[in-house]
Amino acid sequence: MAETAKTKKIKPPVEEALLTSGHRGCAGCGEALGAKLVMEAAGPNTIATAATGCLEVFSTAFPETAWRVPWIHSLFENSAAVAAGIEACMRNKGMEDINVIAQGGDGGTADIGIGCLSGVLERNQNVLYVCYDNEAYMNTGVQRSGLTPYDARTSTSPPGTESWGNQHQKKNLLAICAAHMIPYAATATVGFPQDLMMKVKKALKIKGAKFLHVHVPCPLGWIYDTKLTIEVARTAVNTGLYPLVEMQFNKVTRVRKIGKTRQPVEDYLKLQGRFKHLFSEAGKEELEKIRQIAQDNIDYYGLE
Amino acid sequence: MRMMIEGSMGVAHMVMLCRPNVVAAYPITPQTHIVENLSAFKADGKLDAEFINVESEFGAASVVLGAVAAGGRAFSATTAQGLLLMGEVLHNIAGMRLPVVINVSNRSISAPISIWNDHSDAITLRDSGWIQLFAEDNQEIADMHPQAWKIGENPEIMLPVMVNMDGFILTHAVETIEIPDQKEIDEFLPPYKPEYFLDVKAPKTFGNLAEPQWYAETRYKLWETLEDSKAVIEKVADEYKAKFGRYLGGLIDTYRMDDAERVFVAMGSMIGTIKDVIDDLRQEGEKVGLLKIRSLRPFPKEKIREVCGDVKELIVLEKAISFGLGGVLQEELRSTFYKHKNQPIISGFVLGLGGRDIPPTTLVKIYEASKGKEILNEFVDLRPEVAPKGSLVTL
Amino acid sequence: MSKPIQIYTEPGSSKEYKTGTWRTEKPVFKHDTCNDCRICVIVCPDACIFGQNNVYDADLDFCKGCGICAQECPVDDIEMVLEVK
Numbered sequence: 043m044a045e046t047a048k049t050k051k052i053k054p055p056v057e058e059a060l061l062t063s064g065h066r067g068c069a070g071c072g073e074a075l076g077a078k079l080v081m082e083a084a085g086p087n088t089i090a091t092a093a094t095g096c097l098e099v100f101s102t103a104f105p106e107t108a109w110r111v112p113w114i115h116s117l118f119e120n121s122a123a124v125a126a127g128i129e130a131c132m133r134n135k136g137m138e139d140i141n142v143i144a145q146g147g148d149g150g151t152a153d154i155g156i157g158c159l160s161g162v163l164e165r166n167q168n169v170l171y172v173c174y175d176n177e178a179y180m181n182t183g184v185q186r187s188g189l190t191p192y193d194a195r196t197s198t199s200p201p202g203t204e205s206w207g208n209q210h211q212k213k214n215l216l217a218i219c220a221a222h223m224i225p226y227a228a229t230a231t232v233g234f235p236q237d238l239m240m241k242v243k244k245a246l247k248i249k250g251a252k253f254l255h256v257h258v259p260c261p262l263g264w265i266y267d268t269k270l271t272i273e274v275a276r277t278a279v280n281t282g283l284y285p286l287v288e289m290q291f292n293k294v295t296r297v298r299k300i301g302k303t304r305q306p307v308e309d310y311l312k313l314q315g316r317f318k319h320l321f322s323e324a325g326k327e328e329l330e331k332i333r334q335i336a337q338d339n340i341d342y343y344g345l346e
Numbered sequence: 347m348r349m350m351i352e353g354s355m356g357v358a359h360m361v362m363l364c365r366p367n368v369v370a371a372y373p374i375t376p377q378t379h380i381v382e383n384l385s386a387f388k389a390d391g392k393l394d395a396e397f398i399n400v401e402s403e404f405g406a407a408s409v410v411l412g413a414v415a416a417g418g419r420a421f422s423a424t425t426a427q428g429l430l431l432m433g434e435v436l437h438n439i440a441g442m443r444l445p446v447v448i449n450v451s452n453r454s455i456s457a458p459i460s461i462w463n464d465h466s467d468a469i470t471l472r473d474s475g476w477i478q479l480f481a482e483d484n485q486e487i488a489d490m491h492p493q494a495w496k497i498g499e500n501p502e503i504m505l506p507v508m509v510n511m512d513g514f515i516l517t518h519a520v521e522t523i524e525i526p527d528q529k530e531i532d533e534f535l536p537p538y539k540p541e542y543f544l545d546v547k548a549p550k551t552f553g554n555l556a557e558p559q560w561y562a563e564t565r566y567k568l569w570e571t572l573e574d575s576k577a578v579i580e581k582v583a584d585e586y587k588a589k590f591g592r593y594l595g596g597l598i599d600t601y602r603m604d605d606a607e608r609v610f611v612a613m614g615s616m617i618g619t620i621k622d623v624i625d626d627l628r629q630e631g632e633k634v635g636l637l638k639i640r641s642l643r644p645f646p647k648e649k650i651r652e653v654c655g656d657v658k659e660l661i662v663l664e665k666a667i668s669f670g671l672g673g674v675l676q677e678e679l680r681s682t683f684y685k686h687k688n689q690p691i692i693s694g695f696v697l698g699l700g701g702r703d704i705p706p707t708t709l710v711k712i713y714e715a716s717k718g719k720e721i722l723n724e725f726v727d728l729r730p731e732v733a734p735k736g737s738l739v740t741l
Numbered sequence: 742m743s744k745p746i747q748i749y750t751e752p753g754s755s756k757e758y759k760t761g762t763w764r765t766e767k768p769v770f771k772h773d774t775c776n777d778c779r780i781c782v783i784v785c786p787d788a789c790i791f792g793q794n795n796v797y798d799a800d801l802d803f804c805k806g807c808g809i810c811a812q813e814c815p816v817d818d819i820e821m822v823l824e825v826k
Binding site for chain 1: 367368370394395396398399400401402404405408409410411412413414415416417418420434435438442543544545546548549550551552553554555556557560
Binding site: 442443504542549550551552553554556560564 | 747748749750751752
């Protein structure tokens with residue numbers, strides 16, 4: 043610990059973070075930040091599950107763990123179902139006041155995990171599911187997932203002479219979850235950390251199934267300087283490419299308007315190496331498509 | 347209380363008496379009546395557990411994993427396709443040392459799709475680290491459930507237990523069985539009190555990443571515990587006998603083995619038919635007996651060698667096949683007697699696949715045809731147009 | 742008979758591993774214009790910034806030098822400096 047004349051006066055933190063230091067996440071990891079904030083908002087009266095992926099690999103390599111809440115990792119696709127079992131057990135024992143938070147990455151939630159997620163939401167079990175979306179299967183080497191955005195470079199959707207990158211649209215996971223008529227479904231981002239924490243706290247006060255989709259930039263997979271994680275996340279919101287929305291029982295109840303802070307999609311795309319291939323003469327048409335995606339979001343959610 | 351009920355209903359009653367915290371239910375023939383009965387008990391306020399209708403068997407296994415990790419007792423039931431879908435989770439449960447109990451209503455595996463009984467489903471999971479017990483009749487499968495929890499939750503064991511009953515043959519058969527009362531089961535099976543579980547007062551991390559320098563030891567310990575569980579399975583069966591007066595084997599059971607020269611070896615509901623055939627053969631002066639395998643995993647090599655003594659011939663009958671090698675039970679028995687002082691002739695027969703009936707006449711044919719011969723892995727009662735040349739017993 | 746091994750770990754044991762050895766730059770907290778907004782504390786992915794009353798610092802045992810704190814500080818009170826050993 044560094045010591046200066048002034049820091050000698052600092053008292054050590056009263057409460058250590060519930061996802062503490064010493065984990066092996068990359069420098070600047072958006073997911074580590076997202077998980078830290080979620081746990082901070084939830085507090086120690088929490089049991090958490092996680093899906094296979096970056097988060098569990100970098101935080102729980104035996105014999106270490108960075109988690110200071112009771113935590114379990116089972117498999118890739120069953121974080122939601124394991125949380126369902128924990129919640130049912132707690133309910134049966136009369137301990138419903140304990141928060142049960144299921145966590146998973148975009149792959150573990152929207153692709154391989156969607157069955158188990160749908161089950162928990164449909165049964166309206168008292169579980170908060172948090173999806174940390176870094177838009178690819180990062181832990182295994184940046185492969186494309188159902189939440190990878192249009193035209194992004196990934197190791198299984200690289201741009202080339204025949205391709206502009208990922209040729210599919212980002213799955214609207216929020217809409218899928220909200221359609222289960224759950225009491226709360228929302229998007230959040232590490233770009234607005236206090237908003238993220240507020241949404242976690244709000245969700246945990248509601249009884250029933252809750253879903254929180256958190257945008258977590260990845261400096262390695264998205265190819266940007268580690269210090270820009272928050273900047274990238276914030277810009278995504280301001281372009282309309284990642285709308286901040288709250289939904290209750292499948293109705294949009296609140297959005298973050300970007301009229302005053304709106305930025306062109308180029309501002310977001312040029313920050314990241316995974317979109318570099320679009321900045322050429324031939325890429326202009328692709329940029330136009332992405333502008334349209336942003337505009338569609340803005341129109342649909344009324345973000346102007 | 348004596349009840350004249352379906353095997354599935356007996357299981358449902360016993361599961362209810364064992365006071366689970368969570369029951370996860372996904373329907374699949376022929377297990378459906380178990381979960382339907384449990385849901386009716388729940389709807390009438392008789393079952394205290396949370397009853398969760400899950401989205402798939404994968405979900406069912408994951409839900410019971412979470413519930414037991416959180417310190418509760420949990421149950422699910424499945425068969426064939428469902429068991430295979432759970433496969434990943436079952437290995438995970440064993441590796442995490444969580445004493446889940448799952449009832450498998452044995453059924454054959456697709457393709458081709460068949461809803462009828464054989465043992466191929468449970469056999470496919472024999473390497474998963476689960477304890478696997480096979481029941482011979484409806485009373486035994488009912489009695490197996492409290493025993494399963496008692497074995498699995500033993501703090502020196504902490505292993506999941508799969509209790510197997512033949513689909514349709516036992517699940518849908520009506521027999522008169524004895525269901526104990528709540529007080530008796532509570533005395534036999536105390537509440538689950540694990541040392542390590544998901545507890546906000548003592549937070550721990552489960553499911554770590556184990557790098558090469560750590561992984562092997564966990565597998566060794568799992569192996570070691572399965573060996574240790576042999577004694578516990580026997581002990582629990584004896585305790586059950588002492589309390590309830592019923593005993594149908596610990597790791598194994600025997601029938602008229604004392605002076606037997608030729609011995610049938612089998613698992614599951616076939617046992618009942620074999621016992622009848624043995625009685626008939628004995629009337630004719632045949633010195634024949636039965637070795638019932640109750641625990642497939644851990645496989646009771648020592649016990650088998652002990653009870654087989656000087657037996658001259660083993661006639662292994664099984665409802666599964668390991669493609670590319672041969673019948674599973676017969677191969678395991680051959681390895682049991684490897685370099686043993688007594689070297690019985692071991693003949694192996696595969697029958698009953700896909701629910702094909704095993705009438706007493708077939709067993710008598712097998713008994714006669716295999717006299718003095720060593721039959722290596724023969725399929726029984728195949729259609730004559732398919733059966734290989736020289737088959738001893740065909741339709 | 743010996744006790745089963747269930748792999749589980751004690752909370753916070755990750756602090757045995759000093760990730761501070763990873764970095765090439767380190768944050769220098771100037772303690773000059775700090776206004777106690779605590780944004781640096783909030784945005785650190787490694788939860789290694791702490792302090793109060795306008796005096797904050799990073800736990801250099803764990804700081805990976807990502808630079809997010811310096812980037813986000815609204816009053817430019819943190820500077821990333823190349824660490825020379």
